[in-house]
Amino acid sequence: MFSAEYLGRYSLSLAVVLMVVSRALHSHFKLGAYSRWLLLPAALIGSAGLGLQITANLASIYGRWDRATAAVGISLVWALVVWPSRVKRPATAASVLAALLMIGCWLPATPGGARVLFGGWFWLSQATTTLGVSLWLYAACLLLEPDQAPLKPILNWALLLQVAGILTLAIGAQRAWGRALSWDPVECWWLFAVAMSALALWGWRQRNWRNPLVVILGLVPALLAWFGSWLIIQALHLASLYMAGS
Numbered sequence: 001m002f003s004a005e006y007l008g009r010y011s012l013s014l015a016v017v018l019m020v021v022s023r024a025l026h027s028h029f030k031l032g033a034y035s036r037w038l039l040l041p042a043a044l045i046g047s048a049g050l051g052l053q054i055t056a057n058l059a060s061i062y063g064r065w066d067r068a069t070a071a072v073g074i075s076l077v078w079a080l081v082v083w084p085s086r087v088k089r090p091a092t093a094a095s096v097l098a099a100l101l102m103i104g105c106w107l108p109a110t111p112g113g114a115r116v117l118f119g120g121w122f123w124l125s126q127a128t129t130t131l132g133v134s135l136w137l138y139a140a141c142l143l144l145e146p147d148q149a150p151l152k153p154i155l156n157w158a159l160l161l162q163v164a165g166i167l168t169l170a171i172g173a174q175r176a177w178g179r180a181l182s183w184d185p186v187e188c189w190w191l192f193a194v195a196m197s198a199l200a201l202w203g204w205r206q207r208n209w210r211n212p213l214v215v216i217l218g219l220v221p222a223l224l225a226w227f228g229s230w231l232i233i234q235a236l237h238l239a240s241l242y243m244a245g246s
Contacts, residue, residue: 004055061126061130083153132157
C-alpha cells in the first residue's frame with residue numbers, strides 16, 4: 001500500500017498529465033474549447049496531492065525543495081483557472097512552467113530541511129507567500145501577451161499576498177517565541193522580497209517603469225526568498241529561530 005507521501009506525489013503527477021492534455025487540446029481546432037475544463041481538475045487534484053504530502057509528516061513547505069516547487073506549481077495552475085489567458089503563448093508558457101514545478105514533488109528532500117514553521121499562522125504565511133510567488137511567475141508569462149492589461153490585477157494581488165505572508169509570519173513568530181520581525185534571517189529575506197515588490201509597483205505606477213523591468217524587480221527577489229534563502233541561511237550558518245526550532 002502506498003504511503004500518503006507517495007500518494008501525494010502520484011496525485012501531483014496526475015495533475016501534470018492533465019495539464020499536458022489540456023495544452024494538447026488547446027492546439028486542436030475542434031477540441032480547443034474543452035481544454036480549460038481540465039485546468040480545474042488539475043488544480044484540485046494537485047492541491048489534494050500537496051495536502052497529502054504535507055500531512056504525511058507535518059513538515060514545512062518552505063525549506064523543502066520538493067514541496068516548495070510543487071506548491072508554486074499548483075498555485076500557478078490556480079492562477080490560470082482564475083485569470084485564464086486567451087492568448088496561446090502566455091497560457092502555454094504558464095502551463096509548461098506549472099507542470100515542471102509540480103514534477104519537482106519527486107525531488108529529494110532538502111538536507112537539513114525545515115523542521116519548524118508549524119501552527120496555523122505559519123501555514124497561512126507559507127500559503128499566501130506561495131501564491132504571491134506564483135503570481136509573479138504568471139506575470140512573467142503574461143509579458144508574452146500583446147495586450148498586457150491583465151497584468152494590473154495580477155501584480156496587485158502578488159504584492160497583497162506577499163504582504164499577508166510577512167504579516168502572518170510575524171504574528172506566528174510573536175505567538176511562538178514572543179518576538180516578531182526580530183531580524184531573523186528568514187523574516188529578513190521575506191521582508192526584502194516584499195520591499196522589492198512594493199518598489200516595483202511604485203515605479204510602475206508613479207514613474208511609468210516598463211512592464212519587463214517591474215516584473216523582474218518583483219520576481220527575482222520573490223524566487224530567491226522562497227527557493228534560495230533557506231539554503232543561503234544554512235550555507236552561511238546564520239542563527240535562526242526557524243531553523244533551530246526553538
